[in-house]
Amino acid sequence: MVSRLSSSQSPLSSSIPPNVTRLPASVTDLLCCVSHEISIIENELTIEEISPLLEDAIDDGFMVVDLGVLEKKLKAWHLLFSPLLHNHNKYDNKNERSDSYDYTVTPYFAVKCNSDPIVVEWLARTASMMNLPLGYDCASIAELEMAKVQIQKYSLEKTGDSYKINNQNNDDDDDNRIFNKRNIPTTRIVYANPQRAEADLMHALELFATMKVNSEKESDDSSRLPLQQSREELWLTLDGVSEVYKIAAARKLFLEKHNTLQIPKVRIVLRIWVPDKHSRVPLGEKFGMRMEEINNIVETCLKSEILAEDIIGISFHCGSGCSSVETYYEALEMGRKALLTIDNRLSQYYRKEEEENQKKIQQKLPESQKQYKRHRCWLLDIGGGFPGIDGLHGDDGRFSAISKEENATDLLKKTVTAQDTQTTVADIAIAVAPVLQSLTNHKHKDEDKDSLSLTLIAEPGRYFVEGAVALASRIYQK
Ligand SMILES: Cc1ncc(COP(=O)(O)O)c(C=O)c1O
Numbered sequence: 201m202v203s204r205l206s207s208s209q210s211p212l213s214s215s216i217p218p219n220v221t222r223l224p225a226s227v228t229d230l231l232c233c234v235s236h237e238i239s240i241i242e243n244e245l246t247i248e249e250i251s252p253l254l255e256d257a258i259d260d261g262f263m264v265v266d267l268g269v270l271e272k273k274l275k276a277w278h279l280l281f282s283p284l285l286h287n288h289n290k291y292d293n294k295n296e297r298s299d300s301y302d303y304t305v306t307p308y309f310a311v312k313c314n315s316d317p318i319v320v321e322w323l324a325r326t327a328s329m330m331n332l333p334l335g336y337d338c339a340s341i342a343e344l345e346m347a348k349v350q351i352q353k354y355s356l357e358k359t360g361d362s363y364k365i366n367n368q369n370n371d372d373d374d375d376n377r378i379f380n381k382r383n384i385p386t387t388r389i390v391y392a393n394p395q396r397a398e399a400d401l402m403h404a405l406e407l408f409a410t411m412k413v414n415s416e417k418e419s420d421d422s423s424r425l426p427l428q429q430s431r432e433e434l435w436l437t438l439d440g441v442s443e444v445y446k447i448a449a450a451r452k453l454f455l456e457k458h459n460t461l462q463i464p465k466v467r468i469v470l471r472i473w474v475p476d477k478h479s480r481v482p483l484g485e486k487f488g489m490r491m492e493e494i495n496n497i498v499e500t501c502l503k504s505e506i507l508a509e510d511i512i513g514i515s516f517h518c519g520s521g522c523s524s525v526e527t528y529y530e531a532l533e534m535g536r537k538a539l540l541t542i543d544n545r546l547s548q549y550y551r552k553e554e555e556e557n558q559k560k561i562q563q564k565l566p567e568s569q570k571q572y573k574r575h576r577c578w579l580l581d582i583g584g585g586f587p588g589i590d591g592l593h594g595d596d597g598r599f600s601a602i603s604k605e606e607n608a609t610d611l612l613k614k615t616v617t618a619q620d621t622q623t624t625v626a627d628i629a630i631a632v633a634p635v636l637q638s639l640t641n642h643k644h645k646d647e648d649k650d651s652l653s654l655t656l657i658a659e660p661g662r663y664f665v666e667g668a669v670a671l672a673s674r675i676y677q678k
Contacts, residue, residue, distance in 0.1 A: 220267065220318065220322075221240075222601075223236070223599075223600075223601035224236070224601060225601050226601070227599065227600065227601045228600050228601070229599060229600055230264075230598070230599040230670055232599070232600075233264055233266075233599035233600075234264060234670075234672040237262070237264060237672070238258060238672075241254050241257065241258060242258070258674070259674060260673075260674075261671060261672060261673035261674060262671075262672055263316075263669055263670065263671050263672070264599065264669070264670050264672060265314075265316065265318065265319060265665075265668055265669050266595075266598040266599050266668050266669075267318070267319075267322045267668070268598070269594065269595045269598045269667055269668035270319065270322050270323055270326065270664060270665075270668050271322075271326045271330075272594040272595065273590065273594050273595070273663065273664045273667070273668065274307070274323060274326050274327060274330070274332055274334065274664070275330065275332070275594070276590045276592045276594040276625075277305075277307050277590075277625075277660070277663070278304070278332050278333070279592065280590070280591075280592070280625060280626055280629035280630075281304070281305035281307075281629050281636075281658070282303070282304035282305060282306075282333070282360075283301035283302060283303065283304075283633070284301070284302045284303055284304045284383075285304060285332070285333075285360065300637070301633055301636075301637050302637075302640075303383065303636050303637055303640040303656055304333060304360065304383055304384055304656065305582065305636065305656040305657065305658050306333040306334065306335055306360070306384055306385065306388075306656070306657045306658070307333075307334060307335070307657070307658050307659075307660050307663075307664075308334075308335035308336055308337040308388070308389070308390055308581075308657055308658065308659050309323055309334065309335070309336050309337065309659075309660065309661065309664055310337040310339075310392075310584050310659045310660065310661030311336055311337065311338050311339065311343040311346065311347060311661075312337075312339045312340075312343065312661065313661030313662055313664070313665050314661075314664075314665040314669060315342075315343060315346070317346060319665065319668075320336070320346055320347065320350055321350055321353075323664065324350035324351070324353065324354040324356055325354060327354065327356055327359045328354035328355065328356060328359060331359050331360060331361075332359055332360060333359050333360030333384045334356060334359060334388065335351075335356070335385070335387075335388030335389060335390070335657065336350075336351070336388065336389050336390075337389075337390050337392045337584075337659040337661075338389055338390070338391055338392065338393075339391075339392065339393040340393065340400070341400055341403050341404065341407070344389065344391060344404055344407055345407065347388075347389050348389065348407065348408075351388050351389065356388050357386040357387070357388050358386075360384045361384070383640065383653065383654075383655045383656070384655070385579070385655055385657065387432075387433045387435055387467070389434075389435065390435040390436075390437060390469065390515075390581065390657070390659070391404055391434065391435065391436050391437070392436075392437040392471075392515070392659060393437075394437070394439045394443075394471070394486060394487035395439075395443070396436075396443070396446065397446075398446045398449050398450050398453075399450075401436075401446055401447055401449075401450035402450040402453050402454055404434055404436075404450075405434060405450060405451065405454045405463060405464060405466075406454070406458075406461070408432040408433070408434045408464035409432075409454075409458065409461040409462060409463060409464055410431060410432055410461070410462045410464070411460065411461065411462065412459075412460055412461060412462045431462055431464060431465055432464045432465070433464055433465045433466075433467050434464045434465070434466050434467070435467045435469060435512075436466060436467070436468055436469065437469045437470075437471045437487075437515055437581075438468050438469065438470050438471060438489075438497065438501075439471050439487045439488060439489055440489055440493075440497065441496070441497055441500045444497065444500045444501055444504050444506070445504065447466065447504070447506070448504040448505060448506075451463065451466065451505070465510065466506065466510060467510050467512045468501060468506055468510055468511045468512065469512060469513050469514065469515045469579060469581055470489065470494060470497060470498075470511070470513075470514055470515070470538065470542065471487055471488050471489065471514070471515045471516060471517070472488055472489055472490075472491060472494070472514060472515075472516050472534060472535065472538045473487075473488030473489060473490055473516075474488065474516040474517070474518055474527070474530065474531035474534055474535075475518070475527055475530055475531070476517075476518055476519030476522070476527070476585075477519075477527075478518075478519070478522055478523050478524035478526075478527050479518060479519025479520055479521055479522045479523070479527075479585060480519075480520055480521030480523075481519060481520035481521060482519040483517050483519050483520065484519065487517070488516065488517070491534065491537065491538060491541070494538060494541045494542060494545075495541065495545050498511060498542055498545050498546065499545075502549065508546045508549055508550065508575060509575075511542060511546065511575075511577070512577060512578055512579045513539065513577045513578060513579025513580055513581065513654075513655075514535045514538045514539050514542070514577065514579070514580055514581070515579075515580075515581030515582075515583055515659075516531050516534065516535055516581070516582065516583050517583035517584055517585055517659070518531050518583060518585040519585050520584060520585055520661070520662055521585065521587055521588075521662060522585035522586070522587070522623075522628075523587065523622065523623040524623065525623065525627055525628050525631040525632070528582070528628055528631070528632050529631070529632065529635065531582070531583075532582070532632060532635045532636070532639065533635075535580055535582070535639075536639060539577045539580065539654075542575065542577050543574070543575045543576060543577055545575075546575030547572070547573070547574045547575045549575070550572055550573040550574070550575060551572040551573075554570075554572055554573070577654075578653075578654060578655055579654070579655050579657065580639060580654050580655070580656055580657075581656075581657045581658065581659065582656065582657070582658045583658060583659050584658065584659040584660050584661050584662065584663070585662075586625045586628065586658075586660045586662065586663040587622065587623060587624060587625060587628075587662070587663070587666075588662050588663060588665075588666025588667050589622055589623075589624045589625065589667070590624060590625045590626060590663070590667075591624030591625055591626025591627060591629075592626060594667065595667030595668065598667060598668065599670070625663060636656060639654050639656070640653045640654045640656065641653060
């Protein structure tokens with residue numbers, strides 16, 4: 201059972217939903233909070249209100265979640281990883297190095313880390329109210345369904361689109377600058393389980409399917425609702441050839457079964473293996489292809505009717521609770537090489553296709569006039585693994601109704617104190633910033649400067665929930 205609690209000073213808690221409890225001022229820490237919850241169950245609820253679930257909670261233990269911490273974590277993430285969104289002094293302070301950074305890393309919360317519906321919804325609600333980019337990394341159909349509902353409910357696909365900088369209390373003209381957010385994807389779900397059943401893939405396709413336009417019906421019935429919706433995308437990570445066959449089989453099944461539904465566009469993100477030995481939970485045994493397997497897997501995709509243009513990028517995961525900045529460096533370098541490997545392989549493929557076309561129409565162009573399409577991956581997913589400690593003290597005052605609410609700028613001003621010896625997310629974010637910037641700027645030599653730059657996303661799980669959740673358990677014997 202999860203008890204839902206919100207820090208009373210939270211800026212978003214003014215209109216809290218009925219299933220969320222506001223802490224009274226007498227609650228000052230975790231222990232107070234747990235006693236408060238127990239006393240509500242034991243003393244304040246009527247017999248009818250006490251469900252077997254609540255009774256069990258007292259005996260078996262329960263979790264408390266400080267939703268205010270989730271809010272601070274989302275804010276802290278973007279302060280650390282999305283300089284584009286908060287560089288409000290950009291034009292005043294040209295000499296500061298960080299001012300030249302203009303990327304965003306959209307976090308796709310790994311739902312498996314805490315799939316409590318309130319946690320999933322609270323993040324969506326926060327993202328929507330603060331206009332911060334957020335998505336979900338889902339491992340199962342239930343998670344996909346839950347994420348999809350929240351994305352629709354809070355119009356998440358639009359968050360971060362046009363961002364009023366320092367949006368809280370500043371009316372300065374500068375603060376109304378609207379950035380071009382082409383690097384923030386509108387698809388906010390990635391289905392990232394390494395081994396999915398064919399039936400689940402089929403179900404996922406159905407979940408993102410849209411109605412086909414029915415032209416006959418259209419002319420007959422002028423009062424009908426619009427049937428055409430824009431085609432949705434299903435983003436799938438890919439760890440090996442067996443998944444390619446399953447995706448192909450699921451697509452075939454879908455097309456046989458549904459002639460009124462439009463199949464979603466399947467976008468493929470190849471997941472590579474990266475070193476994970478500095479992590480509390482290494483994941484390298486569970487997923488990730490080796491670099492030398494990339495070409496073969498790309499080949500298999502093409503043979504299985506996955507379009508070259510739908511192979512959009514690379515993802516990796518450094519293992520959960522990664523304490524090494526170097527591991528992220530190494531993984532980013534491997535990611536860069538993997539992106540180039542795909543681009544080169546698929547550019548060769550386009551070239552071969554074009555040459556065959558030219559042969560067919562017996563066109564012989566001089567070499568200087570030949571122009572071949574280039575493949576350009578546009579997504580880099582830097583995975584999860586980030587520690588629970590953000591380095592900005594985002595979970596200070598958790599479970600405390602009297603905790604002082606900070607605004608975004610206060611959070612950023614906080615510095616890591618001398619006692620903080622563990623690697624924090626701030627350490628990682630600061631260290632990899634130049635690499636992320638160079639990756640987003642990266643262009644092939646022959647590309648025009650307006651071509652799309654790399655979009656960055658991540659799949660943090662532990663980062664969001666480790667500090668926000670505590671387990672309360674009865675001690676029967678000492
Ligand atoms: C594919 C995938 N993405 C993201 C995560 C979340 O990782 P973390 O909690 O370390 O951020 C996991 C965790 O197992 C995972 O398997």
